[in-house]
Amino acid sequence: xxxxxxxxxxxxxxxxxxxxxxxxxxxxxxxxxxxxxxxxxxxxxxxxxxxxxxxxxxxxxxxxxxxxxxxxxxxxxxxxxxxxxxxxxxxxxxxxxxxxxxxxxxxxxxxxxxxxxxxxxxxxxxxxxxxxxxxxxxxxxxxxxxxxxxxxxxxxxxxxxxxxxxxxxxxxxxxxxxxxxxxxxxxxxxxxxxxxxxxxxxxxx
Amino acid sequence: xxxxxxxxxxxxxxxxxxxxxxxxxxxxxxxxxxxxxxxxxxxxxxxxxxxxxxxxxxxxxxxxxxxxxxxxxxxxxxxxxxxxxxxxxxxxxxxxxxxxxxxxxxxxxxxxxxxxxxxxxxxxxxxxxxxxxxxxxxxxxxxxxxxxxxxxxxxxxxxxxxxxxxxxxxxxxxxxxxxxxxxxxxxxxxxxxxxxxxxxxxxxx
Numbered sequence: 001x002x003x004x005x006x007x008x009x010x011x012x013x014x015x016x017x018x019x020x021x022x023x024x025x026x027x028x029x030x031x032x033x034x035x036x037x038x039x040x041x042x043x044x045x046x047x048x049x050x051x052x053x054x055x056x057x058x059x060x061x062x063x064x065x066x067x068x069x070x071x072x073x074x075x076x077x078x079x080x081x082x083x084x085x086x087x088x089x090x091x092x093x094x095x096x097x098x099x100x101x102x103x104x105x106x107x108x109x110x111x112x113x114x115x116x117x118x119x120x121x122x123x124x125x126x127x128x129x130x131x132x133x134x135x136x137x138x139x140x141x142x143x144x145x146x147x148x149x150x151x152x153x154x155x156x157x158x159x160x161x162x163x164x165x166x167x168x169x170x171x172x173x174x175x176x177x178x179x180x181x182x183x184x185x186x187x188x189x190x191x192x193x194x195x196x197x198x199x200x201x202x203x204x205x
Numbered sequence: 206x207x208x209x210x211x212x213x214x215x216x217x218x219x220x221x222x223x224x225x226x227x228x229x230x231x232x233x234x235x236x237x238x239x240x241x242x243x244x245x246x247x248x249x250x251x252x253x254x255x256x257x258x259x260x261x262x263x264x265x266x267x268x269x270x271x272x273x274x275x276x277x278x279x280x281x282x283x284x285x286x287x288x289x290x291x292x293x294x295x296x297x298x299x300x301x302x303x304x305x306x307x308x309x310x311x312x313x314x315x316x317x318x319x320x321x322x323x324x325x326x327x328x329x330x331x332x333x334x335x336x337x338x339x340x341x342x343x344x345x346x347x348x349x350x351x352x353x354x355x356x357x358x359x360x361x362x363x364x365x366x367x368x369x370x371x372x373x374x375x376x377x378x379x380x381x382x383x384x385x386x387x388x389x390x391x392x393x394x395x396x397x398x399x400x401x402x403x404x405x406x407x408x409x410x
Contacts, residue, residue: 026311028233106231106310108367117368145381149362149381151365152358152378153357153361154361156360157358157361159313163313163322173357177358179389180354180355180386180390183389184384184386184388
């Protein structure tokens with residue numbers, strides 16, 4: 001039991017060290033040597049959990065979405081707005097999210113992209129599908145297509161914010177993203193009730 | 206005169222070689238040695254025109270938009286749609302555009318991002334401003350803000366298409382981008398006349 005707990009802690013330390021190094025150096029430039037050094041564990045322990053940098057990248061991609069629990073309220077479209085603002089705030093400091101972005105953009109140009117966006121698209125698709133069932137969407141909107149578009153647009157907005165202000169203006173840019181896309185997503189009856197700034201902007205974070 | 210022509214041709218050969226190498230290797234991984242070899246000119250000739258890889262990257266960024274002449278018709282919003290489809294088609298084969306994208310995403314994470322998006326944002330801003338003057342925009346839309354949002358979203362859509370299909374589905378994704386954003390941009394009277402697929406989809410390319 002104690003042994004297992006230690007293994008879980010070691011694995012987490014390695015994953016966080018990898019995220020930290022990838023977030024600073026980039027995915028291609030990050031080395032296993034630096035990740036091992038940063039994790040402060042033995043080389044054997046690292047390779048016990050992750051056989052390669054590729055395996056580490058896949059774990060970062062898979063686990064980056066885990067801490068985020070999408071809100072559930074009467075308006076699933078507002079929940080989606082709030083969720084994307086929650087992720088935007090976390091992107092400023094969460095090493096796994098920051099590493100996930102770098103892995104995403106770098107592997108985009110490789111022979112086998114890791115498709116790191118799938119988990120995000122699945123979360124948004126589920127929320128848009130619920131919104132459709134509640135009559136919040138325009139009839140022509142297909143939840144999965146709309147989610148694919150939205151997640152791609154969010155990635156672009158996020159990269160621009162990183163380049164322009166090191167993500168300081170990301171909440172405003174996410175608000176602008178919703179302002180520009182809600183009229184093409186939301187049914188007229190729902191549109192007036194939605195706050196593109198997110199409800200978290202009105203309550204303590 | 207002949208000497209000057211040769212200089213222009215040499216400069217262009219170096220720029221295209223740089224774009225080719227950066228497009229394949231990425232900006233960080235591209236070396237001046239490989240660019241010089243690919244250009245088939247002397248090292249001295251390369252450094253006469255471009256003092257560094259950074260100078261080459263800036264020239265790629267500056268000159269990538271030059272071949273694109275935005276269309277001018279009665280509908281400036283349709284012109285913007287057509288223009289983005291024109292760029293989408295070119296992105297599949299134009300080395301300068303492909304290199305521009307790689308420089309953009311890689312320098313996003315550097316201390317001094319090259320802000321390679323500014324030229325694109327300026328072009329779209331001008332078209333949206335004309336559209337506003339013609340009454341094609343919703344009153345709340347600010348051309349510069351809308352252009353900033355649109356260019357960021359376009360970058361994300363482009364990256365996703367590169368990862369998913371090596372840009373084979375980029376035209377469909379650009380159409381989806383417009384379908385989702387036009388209701389938040391266009392005045393109701395203009396919306397019905399706009400074709401998110403672009404007019405070039407209906408005429409020979």
